[in-house]
Amino acid sequence: DGGITQSPKYLFRKEGQNVTLSCEQNLNHDAMYWYRQDPGQGLRLIYYSQIVNDFQKGDIAEGYSVSREKKESFPLTVTSAQKNPTAFYLCASSIVIAGSGETQYFGPGTRLLVL
Amino acid sequence: GENVEQHPSTLSVQEGDSAVIKCTYSDSASNYFPWYKQELGKRPQLIIDIRSNVGEKKDQRIAVTLNKTAKHFSLHITETQPEDSAVYFCAARRTNQAGTALIFGKGTTLSVSS
Numbered sequence: 743d744g745g746i747t748q749s750p751k752y753l754f755r756k757e758g759q760n761v762t763l764s765c766e767q768n769l770n771h772d773a774m775y776w777y778r779q780d781p782g783q784g785l786r787l788i789y790y791s792q793i794v795n796d797f798q799k800g801d802i803a804e805g806y807s808v809s810r811e812k813k814e815s816f817p818l819t820v821t822s823a824q825k826n827p828t829a830f831y832l833c834a835s836s837i838v839i840a841g842s843g844e845t846q847y848f849g850p851g852t853r854l855l856v857l
Numbered sequence: 858g859e860n861v862e863q864h865p866s867t868l869s870v871q872e873g874d875s876a877v878i879k880c881t882y883s884d885s886a887s888n889y890f891p892w893y894k895q896e897l898g899k900r901p902q903l904i905i906d907i908r909s910n911v912g913e914k915k916d917q918r919i920a921v922t923l924n925k926t927a928k929h930f931s932l933h934i935t936e937t938q939p940e941d942s943a944v945y946f947c948a949a950r951r952t953n954q955a956g957t958a959l960i961f962g963k964g965t966t967l968s969v970s971s
Contacts, residue, residue, distance in 0.1 A: 773956075777961075782963060784863070784946060784961045784963035784964045785948075786961075787960065790956065798955040799955075801858075801960075832900065832901070844889070844957065845891065846959060847903075848900040848902075850900050851900055
């Protein structure tokens with residue numbers, strides 16, 4: 743787990759502002775994921791990326807954007823189009839093994855609050 | 858797409874009792890089912906997982922069972938201790954044209970009282 747870092751730990755967003763959450767891993771994992779966690783809602787998938795320069799929408803991608811320019815990095819931007827951004831955001835990474843399970847390792851999370 | 862239902866949402870037990878959490882999934886093609894434990898304010902941590910080619914897996918006080926026909930799997934914790942108190946999430950692996958991803962249940966808050 744120590745190989746995945748997220749920053750900042752807390753982030754405050756003003757009305758109409760875009761903010762970017764950082765996620766970095768040094769585990770040499772191919773795949774990276776972003777989840778949003780709300781009380782009683784579990785972990786909901788926002789975006790994921792299996793390889794560099796490619797990413798896919800998850801179940802709640804609206805109002806978010808990502809990039810995957812480097813294997814180690816998968817930043818998430820919460821845009822002004824996301825009307826209810828207050829949540830705990832978790833980044834994860836895993837090795838991609840065809841036909842097998844893939845253990846996901848999570849970062850420590852970023853708590854986003856709206857001012 | 859894959860949908861994972863988890864029950865109960867809260868579970869309270871006395872120290873030393875057993876706890877069981879159940880999950881159902883919708884995609885019969887799912888073949889990997891991990892369980893994560895999340896303590897308050899911390900990141901989820903994998904505690905046990907099972908693949909579709911086995912029906913049961915055990916690791917000390919924790920066991921997971923899988924019924925592929927019924928599409929459900931369960932987490933069993935025996936001899937519970939106060940430090941087992943946490944939120945537990947089940948998940949199922951979804952595979953489609955876009956790739957693979959884990960779909961999580963909504964979580965079970967387990968409270969173990971001494």
